Amino acid sequence: MLASLVGFLGDFDKAEDAAQEAFAIAAKRWPESGVPDKPGAWLVTTARNRAIDRIRRERTLAAKISLLPAPEAVRDLMDEFDDTVIKDERLELVFTCCHPALPLEGQVALTLRALGGLETAEIARAFLVSEETMKRRLSRAKAKIKATGIPFAVPGAQLLPDRLDAVLAVIYLIYNEGYRGRVDLGAEAIRLGDLLAGLMPDEPEAHGLLALMMIHHARRRARFSGEDLVLLDDQDRSLWDLRQIAAGRAVLDRALALGGRGAYVVQAMIASMQTRERIDWPRVAELYRRLVRLTGSPVVALNHAVAVAQAGDPAAALQAVDRLDLGGYLYFHSTRGELLRRLDRAAEARAAYTRALELASSTPERRFLARRIDSL
Incomplete structure (x- = not known):
């Protein structure tokens, strides 16, 4: 609408x-x-x-x-x-907001606000900035669209690649909000990803993102038990949607066949490996190392450290985590808490989990962290 x-x-x-x-x-x-x-x-x-x-x-x-x-x-x-018109207009809105005349972060933030229906605070959390900073970014993006008369339409086929990075980022961040518990947003992101892959069938990263979301979404019923968060190792695999996992792997195969080696393809490879009966954590860690080189993201570096710990070296993982500048990020503190717990440093683990609890916004996350603190 x-x-x-x-x-x-x-x-x-x-x-x-x-x-x-x-x-x-x-x-x-x-x-x-x-x-x-x-x-x-x-x-x-x-x-x-x-x-x-x-x-x-x-x-x-x-x-x-x-x-x-x-x-x-x-x-x-x-x-x-009818609904078909709405679907097309939603995709048009994504491409409109992702106009290259806007800065990349403004493109992504504006689309999350307009299309994903996310509150400013939620968008700020995704970008690891303050709510006030995000308000200013949104205002500037809206003002520029109005002042320059950016057209509200999907650009010609030759211009689509110029906007692809921002469009992929938008869909990925909408899905991330769904992964945190808002299943409606997860399904909407997959629908948009499917539309995008159809619009740009030769772009491996579009297929990589779609595969990534499909494989993760297939585990949605197992990730929560009532209002409790369930970690991967403890999930009931009978609740996984095996048909959707297979479909996601087929999309990933398409991305690899197109020569895909980008960030979303690598993430889809990791997601696929994590649904195997026995997870090859050293291989997962190596893929995360490749992803760090591709993105330079400290959040990806944090995930790499988790994989290193799962591969059997929590001490090395903790050293890597402590080098990251992510003091305002919930999962930085929860990851430190888990690593310290595994290293039998209970007092430090309690402090890390307590800081994570202060930053947590969803009920499942808060309940999980409170249980971890109680267990120490």
């Missing part, structure tokens, strides 16, 4: 206001009159009509009125409104 309104109005703020107004009207009317046959069409039509009315009331925007369809034309258009 928001994607449709942004494309129609060319303005993020007006689109968000119109969407909120339409939902407020629906919340009041539908309990009395019943849900319409096409609720999506009703909401978009109402939002567009409200936006038109508002623009007409704003005298400074009077010159724009002639550019907008009349409400009757909108109603005619919405007779053809």
